[in-house]
Amino acid sequence: MWVEIALFLFLAVCAVFDGLIRRVPLVVIWLGMLTAGCLRFAGLMGETSLMETALSLLPGAGFFLLSFLTKEKVGYGDGWALLMIGLFTGFYQCFLILLVGLLVESAAAIVLLAVGKIKRDREIPFLPFLLLGMGVVVCF
Numbered sequence: 149m150w151v152e153i154a155l156f157l158f159l160a161v162c163a164v165f166d167g168l169i170r171r172v173p174l175v176v177i178w179l180g181m182l183t184a185g186c187l188r189f190a191g192l193m194g195e196t197s198l199m200e201t202a203l204s205l206l207p208g209a210g211f212f213l214l215s216f217l218t219k220e221k222v223g224y225g226d227g228w229a230l231l232m233i234g235l236f237t238g239f240y241q242c243f244l245i246l247l248v249g250l251l252v253e254s255a256a257a258i259v260l261l262a263v264g265k266i267k268r269d270r271e272i273p274f275l276p277f278l279l280l281g282m283g284v285v286v287c288f
Contacts (some may be wrong), residue, residue: 152286155236166275172174173224184235207242226274249281
């Protein structure tokens with residue numbers, strides 16, 4: 149449970165920055181990745197192979213590719229955050245967190261578009277939705 153709390157704290161700081169100033173503090177992400185890497189190396193997150201660790205980085209790598217292909221319509225910070233989440237949680241939980249975050253963000257965007265609060269070209273920060281997705285996945 150303390151691993152999830154550590155991830156929650158790192159992700160919460162990043163989500164606040166993303167929500168308020170639309171910038172992800174990479175220093176916090178890198179510190180989180182270093183923490184997760186040290187915990188994995190020390191064996192405090194259970195036995196994990198190099199293959200499992202590499203798989204846990206796939207969602208983040210996919211977002212880096214998406215950022216490149218869309219010319220940063222999806223920010224690189226989202227990819228960094230998913231790399232950190234993957235190192236903390238593993239592939240399956242990272243993928244579930246991503247899925248819940250995308251579903252909730254899509255629903256929020258549709259509602260906001262329908263009531264006229266935002267226009268189609270409005271950028272919506274993603275890390276607050278990843279934080280919500282993490283809360284949902286950890287609680288269930």
